Amino acid sequence: MIEIVAPGPLATVQDLGRSGYAALGVPRSGAFDRAALRLANRLVGNVETAAAIEVTLGGLVVRLADAATVAMTGALCRGNLDWGAAVSVPAGTTLRLDPPAAGVRSYLAVRGGIDVDAVLGSRSTDTLSGLGPSALRAGDVLPVGRAEGEVSGTTVGPNATPTALSVRFGPRDDWFTPAAQSRLVGAEWVVRSDSDRVGIRLDGPPLERSRTDELPSEAVLPGAVQVPTDGRPIVFGPDAPVTGGYPVIAVLTDVDHAAQLRPGDVVRFSRRTGA
Amino acid sequence: MTLRVLPYGEDAVLVEPADPGRVLALAAAARDLPGVREVVPAARTVLLVLDDGQSPDGIGDALSHAAADRGGEREIRGDEVVLDVHYDGADLADTAAEVGLDADGLVRRHCAGGYVVAFCGFAPGFAYLTGLAESLHVPRLPQPRTRVPAGSVGIAGEFTGVYPRPSPGGWRLLGHTDAALWDLNRIPPALLTPGTRVRFRPA
Numbered sequence: 278m279i280e281i282v283a284p285g286p287l288a289t290v291q292d293l294g295r296s297g298y299a300a301l302g303v304p305r306s307g308a309f310d311r312a313a314l315r316l317a318n319r320l321v322g323n324v325e326t327a328a329a330i331e332v333t334l335g336g337l338v339v340r341l342a343d344a345a346t347v348a349m350t351g352a353l354c355r356g357n358l359d360w361g362a363a364v365s366v367p368a369g370t371t372l373r374l375d376p377p378a379a380g381v382r383s384y385l386a387v388r389g390g391i392d393v394d395a396v397l398g399s400r401s402t403d404t405l406s407g408l409g410p411s412a413l414r415a416g417d418v419l420p421v422g423r424a425e426g427e428v429s430g431t432t433v434g435p436n437a438t439p440t441a442l443s444v445r446f447g448p449r450d451d452w453f454t455p456a457a458q459s460r461l462v463g464a465e466w467v468v469r470s471d472s473d474r475v476g477i478r479l480d481g482p483p484l485e486r487s488r489t490d491e492l493p494s495e496a497v498l499p500g501a502v503q504v505p506t507d508g509r510p511i512v513f514g515p516d517a518p519v520t521g522g523y524p525v526i527a528v529l530t531d532v533d534h535a536a537q538l539r540p541g542d543v544v545r546f547s548r549r550t551g552a
Numbered sequence: 553m554t555l556r557v558l559p560y561g562e563d564a565v566l567v568e569p570a571d572p573g574r575v576l577a578l579a580a581a582a583r584d585l586p587g588v589r590e591v592v593p594a595a596r597t598v599l600l601v602l603d604d605g606q607s608p609d610g611i612g613d614a615l616s617h618a619a620a621d622r623g624g625e626r627e628i629r630g631d632e633v634v635l636d637v638h639y640d641g642a643d644l645a646d647t648a649a650e651v652g653l654d655a656d657g658l659v660r661r662h663c664a665g666g667y668v669v670a671f672c673g674f675a676p677g678f679a680y681l682t683g684l685a686e687s688l689h690v691p692r693l694p695q696p697r698t699r700v701p702a703g704s705v706g707i708a709g710e711f712t713g714v715y716p717r718p719s720p721g722g723w724r725l726l727g728h729t730d731a732a733l734w735d736l737n738r739i740p741p742a743l744l745t746p747g748t749r750v751r752f753r754p755a
Contacts, residue, residue: 296590299592299599300593302672302673302676302677396736407717445561447559448559448560448566449558493596494594494595495596496599498561498599520674528559528561528562530562
């Protein structure tokens with residue numbers, strides 16, 4: 278069992294999320310940086326669908342009631358745990374993650390996986406719709422599942438803060454002026470402080486629309502770059518609602534990178550074309 | 553069926569039929585296509601999430617043929633959900649006045665409609681129902697409420713619907729129902745799923 282001593286700004290249980298329920302209005306949720314979660318699970322010998330703790334800007338302190346094998350990936354938090362490798366610790370160990378110097382989200386996987394009850398096929402906390410376990414609080418105790426796979430001896434490096442997010446234009450790029458389309462990829466965008474798992478909100482030169490009518494609601498996915506009426510783009514995260522009423526100018530080719538953007542970071546979009 | 557296929561990142565496409573009335577038929581046809589992982593209908597479009605490595609090339613033609621073979625009516629289910637509504641909503645009087653009716657007249661007209669769930673979105677189990685009388689099409693509130701109670705029945709634009717759980721919301725509230733719109737112990741948890749027929753009656 279894992280006891281949460283302090284959750285830091287936000288710590289949640291996350292796996293790869295809920296798929297198959299979007300038509301009922303259920304967001305995908307799941308780890309924002311799925312590659313980092315998969316990596317943490319692989320290091321401790323878990324299946325990739327196992328649940329781990331997603332730590333936001335460090336600050337997490339946990340006490341392990343039993344001997345355990347753990348691994349930390351994603352944003353590099355110093356503290357008393359080596360980063361990016363499976364580490365075996367004795368019963369009673371307290372792990373402390375300091376705030377990362379760069380990046381936002383780190384993943385603490387434990388061999389056996391966090392074994393809270395699944396809701397609609399996932400153990401993920403959906404911060405918007407309230408599905409899954411609540412965000413972690415001091416005093417929470419998390420059960421650990423049974424270990425099955427082999428622990429990996431590999432060591433991996435930390436994620437760099439992305440400076441460019443690769444996008445494909447569409448589906449609604451034609452709702453924007455040609456100037457706005459070039460501005461999307463030409464401008465520097467600053468990450469706003471109201472960014473969260475629902476969306477990374479950006480500040481920059483407003484993107485003007487070429488038509489002013491209202492877009493009938495359509496489905497959106499994590500990674501969609503939606504532009505509300507104020508012209509400032511929002512990159513949807515895993516907890517975004519499944520439909521939206523503003524045009525999506527472009528879609529990220531890899532959502533994971535956006536997970537490590539913190540308020541004040543400057544980022545560009547780069548346009549990918551072809552196969 | 554004539555349709556447009558719009559790009560949506562690396563592993564999805566957004567499909568827009570020329571006839572918006574064909575969205576549910578298109579969604580049903582898409583669910584039967586190989587290589588399609590998830591199908592999300594909305595007001596005028598259907599999003600198809602493809603299996604890893606599945607190319608979107610040719611998906612428009614395949615979908616167009618598959619949908620042409622189906623009748624749209626078949627996607628609307630025979631069973632009808634009847635929701636008993638206490639018409640005591642905060643916006644009932646104002647909305648009635650705006651559409652030139654008294655409260656009873658607005659209630660009668662809302663109950664006269666036969667509705668169909670076009671799609672779900674906004675929140676788990678929140679169903680957008682089409683079939684609202686055109687005379688009741690009113691814009692959303694200028695300022696959304698920060699909290700709308702669960703079971704609130706509202707209208708906005710061409711839609712009517714019920715808030716499954718407490719949430720912020722900008723729809724005009726006509727009343728509330730005690731029906732459980734969202735129940736995780738039920739399969740599926742949503743009472744109203746795309747294609748379900750719905751009727752309202754005064755409680």
